[in-house]
Amino acid sequence: MSQRVLFAILGVVLGLGGMLLSITSSIGKERVRSLPQKGSASLWTNLSDLFKNKMVMLILAGSILSGLSLTVPQIYFFKYKVSLNLFGFEMDGTTASFFYGIFAGLPGTLAMLIVPQFAKKVGGMKNILILSCFAAIVMRVLCFFVGYEGYRILIVTLLMAVASIPAGMTGIAMTSLFGDSIDYMEWQTGRRAEAITFAAQTFASKIVGAINTGISTVLFIVLHYSAEDYDAGLPLSPEFDRWVWPLFILGPIIGSILNVIPLLFIHYPDSLKKQVEADLQQRRAQSKSQTDDEVCLTE
Numbered sequence: 001m002s003q004r005v006l007f008a009i010l011g012v013v014l015g016l017g018g019m020l021l022s023i024t025s026s027i028g029k030e031r032v033r034s035l036p037q038k039g040s041a042s043l044w045t046n047l048s049d050l051f052k053n054k055m056v057m058l059i060l061a062g063s064i065l066s067g068l069s070l071t072v073p074q075i076y077f078f079k080y081k082v083s084l085n086l087f088g089f090e091m092d093g094t095t096a097s098f099f100y101g102i103f104a105g106l107p108g109t110l111a112m113l114i115v116p117q118f119a120k121k122v123g124g125m126k127n128i129l130i131l132s133c134f135a136a137i138v139m140r141v142l143c144f145f146v147g148y149e150g151y152r153i154l155i156v157t158l159l160m161a162v163a164s165i166p167a168g169m170t171g172i173a174m175t176s177l178f179g180d181s182i183d184y185m186e187w188q189t190g191r192r193a194e195a196i197t198f199a200a201q202t203f204a205s206k207i208v209g210a211i212n213t214g215i216s217t218v219l220f221i222v223l224h225y226s227a228e229d230y231d232a233g234l235p236l237s238p239e240f241d242r243w244v245w246p247l248f249i250l251g252p253i254i255g256s257i258l259n260v261i262p263l264l265f266i267h268y269p270d271s272l273k274k275q276v277e278a279d280l281q282q283r284r285a286q287s288k289s290q291t292d293d294e295v296c297l298t299e
Contacts, residue, residue: 143156
C-alpha cells in the first residue's frame with residue numbers, strides 16, 4: 001500500500017472516529033455555577049470579552065507562534081535515516097519511530113499525575129509552560145551533538161524523555177491558566193466566557209496544525225523529497241539526506257523560542273488569584289441565597 005493511499009484511509013478513519021468520540025462531550029456537566037445574566041450575550045460581546053482577556057491572548061499567541069518551527073514530522077526522519085541492531089534484533093526506522101514515540105513520551109504522560117504538586121515547586125502553571133520551552137531547547141541541542149547513528153538514537157530517546165516531562169504537563173497547565181483567566185474576566189465583567197475561550201483554544205490548535213503542515217510541505221519541496229522515487233529504488237535527494245536530521249531535532253527550537261516570548265508577559269500573582277476566587281465564591285453564595293429566597297416567596 002502506498003503512503004498516499006495509507007494516509008487517505010487513516011484520515012477518514014481517524015477523522016470520523018474522532019468526531020464520533022467527540023459526541024460524548026454532550027453528557028458533560030458544568031462544575032461552576034454561573035451567576036444569572038439578563039439576556040444572552042451577543043457574538044460581538046463574547047469576542048470583545050475574549051480579546052480583552054490578556055492571559056488567554058498571550059497563551060494563544062505563544063501557541064500559534066510555536067507552529068512556525070522549521071521541522072519535518074518524526075516518521076520522515078526515522079524511516080530514512082535510522083536503523084538499529086538491539087541485542088541482535090534488527091530494527092528498521094519505522095519500528096524505531098514507534099518505540100521512540102512510546103519511550104520518549106511515557107515520562108510526560110506519567111507527569112500529568114503530579115501537575116499540581118509540580119506547579120507549586122516551580123512557582124505556578126505559567127512557569128510549567130516556560131520550563132517546557134527551555135527544556136525542549138536544551139535537550140534538542142544536546143541531542144544534535146550526540147547524533148543519531150547506531151546506539152546514539154537511544155541516548156536521544158532518553159534526552160527527549162526528560163524534555164517530555166514538562167511538555168506532558170503543558171496541556172493541563174494551559175487549561176488551568178484559561179480557567180484562572182475566565183475567573184478573572186468574570187470578576188471584572190460579571191460574564192463567564194467559557195465557551196468562547198475554549199473555542200478559541202481549539203481554533204488556535206487548528207491554526208498550529210495548519211501552519212505545521214504548510215511548513216513541512218514547503219520543506220519537502222525545497223529538499224526535493226519524493227516518496228515515489230524512493231519506493232521505486234531511487235536514492236534520496238542530497239538536500240533531504242543532509243538536512244532531515246537538523247530539521248527534525250533543531251527545527252522545533254524556533255517554535256519554542258517564539259512560544260516563550262508571550263508567556264513571559266503573563267502576570268497573575270497568587271495573591272490576586274486568591275482574591276478573585278474568594279470574591280466570586282462570595283458572589284455565588286449571595287446569588288444562591290437570593291434565588292432560594294425568591295423560590296420561598298413564590299411558594
